[in-house]
Every structure is written in C-alpha cells, then in structure tokens.
Amino acid sequence: MAADKAHIEELFARGTVVEVFPSKEELVKKLLSGEKIRVYIGMDPTSTALHLGHAKNLIFLEELRQLGHEVIVLFGDFTGQIGDPGGKSAARKQLTAEEVKHNLSGWLKQVEPLLDFDDKKNPALVKYNSEWLSKLSFSDVANLATNFTVQQMLERDMFAKRIKENAPIYLHEFLYPLMQGYDSVAMDVDAELCGTDQIFNALAGRTLLKRIKNKDKFVIALNLIANPKTGELMSKSNGTGVFVDQSPTQLYGAIMALPDPMIEPLFLNVTRIPLSEKDSIMAEGPRKAKARIALDIVQRFHGEKEAAAAEKTWEETFSKGGVPEDMLEVSFGTGDSLAEVLIKAGVIPSKTEWRRLIDGGAVRDEQDEKISDANFAPSKTIILKIGKRRFVKVVVS
C-alpha cells in the first residue's frame, strides 16, 4: 500500500494527537513504511448518545482506514458493566446488561456515518469485548493481575487523588485497566487510539501485549476537546456537549450555540476542512467561521443535501425569527389543558414551570405575540415558541 505522506502530515498537524507511546517519531515511521497495521479504539457505551468528542476520535480512525490500515471499533459491552473508575470520589456506576444493550443499539447508528463499514477492500470492523472477557476464568484474571503491582495501579492520577482525599477505592476498579488491557491481547492489535484520559488503561494493554505476545503496541493518545478559554471539557454534565443523535437542524443549531472559543478546536479536530483554509475562514469572523464548521460537521453525519437544508432552516428560524420546519407536534383536543399536553410531550417539566415561563414572557405564538394566560387554550392549530429554542406545533383536533 502507498503511504500518503501529505495525508499523514496533515493529520498530525491538526494537533489531535497529543502523545504517542513509545514515540511520535516511531509511529510516523511505521505509518510511512507502508506496512498495514491493526488499530482499534474502545468505547464503553455509558450513555445513549455520542458527542463530538467521541466523533473526533472515530473520524481520526476513519482516516487511518483510508490510509489502508485495519481499523476496529471495539464496544466495551463487558467493561461498561464494570465501570471505568471516574474522577469522582465514588466509583462510577456500573451499568446493567440491559442498559449496555440499550445504549449500544444507539451508538452503532451514530458511529456508522463516521466510518466506512462497507468498503469492499478494507471495511472498518466492529467488535465487542464480552466476546473474550466473559470467557476468562478467575485464574485467568489472577494471572493477568500478576503483571501489575498495586503501586502501579495507584499511580493512576484518579486513584492518587482519591487516596489524598481519603475517598474509597474499590478493588474491582483495579480490574478495569486489566480488562481493557486484555482487549489489546485478544485482538492482537498494533495500535490503540484513546483519549488522554485513557492513557493509563491503554498502557496497561501495552504492558500486557509486551508480556504475553512480546509485541510493542502503539498508544496514540488524542486530545479531549475543551473550551480553551474556560478549560471546560466537552461533556454532557457541563452542558458543552454536542450530541450527534440529533436531526440535522438540531445538530447545526447546537454547534451554533457553542461559545466562540470552541470554533478552533472543532475546526482542527472534528472537521476535515484543509488546514490551508483555516486562516481565511477564521478571518471572516466568529459567526461565519462557526457556520462553516457547523455545515461541515452536519454534512459528515447527514450528507450535503441535509446539511444545506439545515443551514437554510436555521438561518430562517433564528436569523430571521421564523420557526423550524421539523418541530414537535402535539395534538390538542377540546377540554385539554395545554400545560398537561406539553408536560406529556416532555416540552416542559411541570405546570408550575409553565406558569413561570408564561409569567416571564417566554411563551409566544408564531407572530411573536406573547401568551400571558397560563390557561390559554388554542382554538386552532398554532405554533408555540417557548424561550429561544423550544418550538411546538399544537394541532387542534
């Protein structure tokens, strides 16, 4: 296979790769050698939705596939049930088999647009680690454990932190790196892609692979997308996560709603707009640059046509104060309570909240007329705007 030097250089120039074990130079050398390597990324389906931080890693993996390498997306259906130790003082909640199964079905769909699983010559592969982890016996596990000392485990910063805070560390938490490490052995990979938060686990795999198969695995650590100004990571908990299981319009809007400092990280890590265009795009100002990025990202998930439509809808909805085309519809019969109908549809959480919104002037109709009566009952089908982002079509039957 022909190693594409320019492609590889551009890939690294984006800054997505922050650290490589044993070294970046050796990895580049390997990639340029023309040798086909097997590389994987592991993901525990801990929630139902993937955000752009995950997507970025998969996009990177797809590039490796395009360069001719064998790529594997490994779903941690087994490890997800154990739970990777979190930074919090309490151990992360373990998922049940049902939860994992439920989350997995959603993830698969969201991963699909990012990687080519149907390529005739070199399709991306999907694997599940329950395939081998569920078969290990207690003695197998004990054997694996002989490769590590407790001191090594305690080096992991979150463990160190918990010791400092006198927070508990459960024994099973030590097993997590062991299991993730065993994934590398079971798949006999040449490289692993992971977020920097996963370096410890990935290195455990590197150790195991070396001990068991005398093989040097590359650990390619990718950055975590953060707001450069505040340092906040992109995640659901702090509201900065952009989840990809949304309609084109919603996804486009979610990106537009991000703080400006996120533009550059997204440009570099998530889009594949050539780096040479970066300066001219950024020079157009944050508003336009963000729109350019939003379009690119929506395209990747939904295709050009949908993305263009999303952009147009968005412009008309928000720049011109209209309403989006795809919005939630609820049916409203005579005698119904509007608040109850909206609660049932999940638009608002309670009647009390509804009153607060009405009192605060947050509820308007399509003509931007404020609705100030909490007991308002539409006599004909209308479109309600609640705040800036909630739109509901109330269909009167």
Added chain:
RNA sequence: GCACCGGUGGCGGAGUGGUCAAUCGCACCUCGCUGUAAACGAGGCGACCUAUGGUCUUCGGGGGUUCGAAUCCCUCCCGGUGCACCA
C-alpha cells in the same frame, strides 16, 4: 469489633427545635442586549390548586419525643478517622 466525626436540593456548602420549601456560590431556565456566541443587567429555580393566599411532599432509611423536627432521642444503612484484631 470499639470510639469519634459526618450523610442537606444537579454539585459545592450554610442551617443545628418554630420566622425553613431550607442563606449563599456554581450549574441550569427565562427576559433584556446580541451573532441561538461571550460579557453584562434583571428575574426564576419541589409540586399542585378555585392562587398577592393555600395544600402536599422534601434535608441517608425507619421509629420516637414535641403543639411544632433538617435541627432532640432510639435504631438501621452508608462514608471518613483513630484504636484493636489479623491463623
């Protein structure tokens, strides 16, 4: 196992018999200004109602004292710390 300390709303953290649906900060929501950005200003942030008031449910679980408990007592569960135990 013994002793002590602690468990409060999404998080942090006040409160230590009535004035507590619970100060404050963060997060979040709404309004204003805007570019669905940031910053800033204002309001809100348990639920329900026949609604400038009323009712119900909340401070780890259960029980009790009291006219009245997040606050006191008992008990259980959980966490921390110290001591003891450790074939």
